Amino acid sequence: MNKISAISYCFLMVITFLLHGVHGGGGDDTLENNCKKLASANISYDFCVTNLQVNPRSKSANLQELGLISMDLIVANATYIKSHIVKLQKEQGKGKSLSFRNSLQNCWNSYSMALYTANQVIKGMSTGPRYSYLQAIEVIHRSPNNCEAGFMKWKLKSPLTKENKHFEHLVRIPIQIITYMSQ
Ligand SMILES: *[C@@H]1O[C@H](CO)[C@@H](O)[C@H](O)[C@H]1NC(C)=O
Numbered sequence: 001m002n003k004i005s006a007i008s009y010c011f012l013m014v015i016t017f018l019l020h021g022v023h024g025g026g027g028d029d030t031l032e033n034n035c036k037k038l039a040s041a042n043i044s045y046d047f048c049v050t051n052l053q054v055n056p057r058s059k060s061a062n063l064q065e066l067g068l069i070s071m072d073l074i075v076a077n078a079t080y081i082k083s084h085i086v087k088l089q090k091e092q093g094k095g096k097s098l099s100f101r102n103s104l105q106n107c108w109n110s111y112s113m114a115l116y117t118a119n120q121v122i123k124g125m126s127t128g129p130r131y132s133y134l135q136a137i138e139v140i141h142r143s144p145n146n147c148e149a150g151f152m153k154w155k156l157k158s159p160l161t162k163e164n165k166h167f168e169h170l171v172r173i174p175i176q177i178i179t180y181m182s183q
């Protein structure tokens with residue numbers, strides 16, 4: 001009896017150890033490893049490492065945690081871009097055409113939507129099932145393209161192309177994480 005329970009105890013320990021190992025408690029979850037998993041035609045490895053390492057928690061975070069960290073970066077960047085747009089509106093908006101000012105306003109609206117949606121995703125991400133957030137993140141993903149399209153429609157040169165490209169690349173990270181984890 002004692003012997004049997006000792007054996008089953010040992011067995012349990014081995015199982016626990018194995019499961020823990022498989023879940024990446026040891027070694028597997030480095031930012032470099034995770035960015036290798038995410039790197040694809042759509043996400044550059046360097047972009048992944050450079051942007052996520054801004055948060056020190058990324059170093060040992062698993063993919064799901066990286067998803068949240070990337071959402072925090074998206075919130076920070078959308079906030080930055082919105083204030084950059086306000087600066088552009090003050091500096092040069094007045095002297096420009098109505099269509100230019102309308103296009104800037106369209107960008108501000110797009111990024112407000114992105115920011116709102118990103119905060120909603122973060123609120124739910126820690127409790128809800130992650131797969132249902134893909135659609136919300138795709139809404140965020142469309143914001144930089146909406147912004148660019150506004151200028152293109154009037155054949156105007158967008159003053160936000162660099163910001164839009166960077167933001168769009170950033171949003172691919174949580175999309176790719178969800179895609180990878182649901183495979
Ligand atoms: C790249 O992204 C597009 C849309 O953003 C998607 O349709 C496509 O499947 C992605 N390709 C890869 C290789 O992940």
Ligand SMILES: *[C@@H]1O[C@H](CO)[C@@H](O)[C@H](O)[C@H]1NC(C)=O
Nearest residue numbers: 073076077080162163166167
């Ligand atoms: C946001 O992205 C821009 C590039 O468009 C970058 O220069 C800036 O440092 C980023 N800021 C934040 C707070 O993420």
